[in-house]
Amino acid sequence: MYLIKIKFKKMANEYYEKLITMNDDEFLNYLFQKSLVKNAQNCSSCGVEMILKYKKEVNEKYTWRCINSLCCNYKTTRTLRYGSFFQDFRLPIREILKCIYSYAIFPRQKDIKIQTFLSKNFIINIRNRLIQKFREYFRLNPIKLGGSGVTVHVDETKLNFNVKSHRGHSPSEPSWALVFADTSYFPSRGYVELVENRKSSTLLEVINRVVLPHSIIYTDEWPSYANINQNEAYLHRTVTHKYHFVDPTTGVHTQNVESYNNKLKYKIKMVKGVRKEK
Numbered sequence: 001m002y003l004i005k006i007k008f009k010k011m012a013n014e015y016y017e018k019l020i021t022m023n024d025d026e027f028l029n030y031l032f033q034k035s036l037v038k039n040a041q042n043c044s045s046c047g048v049e050m051i052l053k054y055k056k057e058v059n060e061k062y063t064w065r066c067i068n069s070l071c072c073n074y075k076t077t078r079t080l081r082y083g084s085f086f087q088d089f090r091l092p093i094r095e096i097l098k099c100i101y102s103y104a105i106f107p108r109q110k111d112i113k114i115q116t117f118l119s120k121n122f123i124i125n126i127r128n129r130l131i132q133k134f135r136e137y138f139r140l141n142p143i144k145l146g147g148s149g150v151t152v153h154v155d156e157t158k159l160n161f162n163v164k165s166h167r168g169h170s171p172s173e174p175s176w177a178l179v180f181a182d183t184s185y186f187p188s189r190g191y192v193e194l195v196e197n198r199k200s201s202t203l204l205e206v207i208n209r210v211v212l213p214h215s216i217i218y219t220d221e222w223p224s225y226a227n228i229n230q231n232e233a234y235l236h237r238t239v240t241h242k243y244h245f246v247d248p249t250t251g252v253h254t255q256n257v258e259s260y261n262n263k264l265k266y267k268i269k270m271v272k273g274v275r276k277e278k
Helices: 002-021 024-033 093-103 109-116 120-140 200-210 255-270
Strands: 051-054 062-065 077-079 151-158 176-182 189-195 216-219 235-238
Touching (some): 002 093, 093 109, 093 120, 109 120, 151 255, 176 200, 189 200
Parallel strands (some): 151 216, 216 235
Antiparallel strands (some): 062 077, 151 176
């Protein structure tokens, strides 16, 4: 895992350098190749395909222009970002991409601001739009883990931090999350979902929705997991953490998901907490 992080950091730095050193033509081709902007636009009046024009004196170097001399909107221009994620932002697309890229590297807004020199409000707006896009994507593409013969570790975890040395205030209600780790990937593919409580009906609803049938599920012996294989959709194995972390007889453990829990809590601590919303 440590070596993977080092490689990712190196790749991230190389990509960021490439992003800031690409000339205008290279950057335009990059946007088209990644489908970040549309590579063709039609005039809304005449329907004829528009052409790209280079404008050296403006922030956005390329704009679409109608070339139909018979059109009532002849020579009317349209921004390159029209119909894309960038449409509602005024900053150059390159600066927006720097911010998005930095979100993939740095957990704290403070670090993103130092890296990009962008305002706090803009960084927050980008974050909110990204969250909106993530929600739209996962609504259309629900997360599915496991599969026939694939082991999935499942564990519930408390996201609140306990008060230490009588400093601060404990939250009025605990925030619980159900965490999954699909071990068929390296590193394991994780998924987290906030849950109202740790009742069997609550946890099993999420498990049945997320984990594919015929998967092998490893959990601890929390009573709410007892009915996981009541419909024989899963093969359920448990480990008793009171005695050992890895069952010496069966080899069952939940270390993958425990590791994921620790990383999740560390990220939350780095950003000084998150809002309690799904």
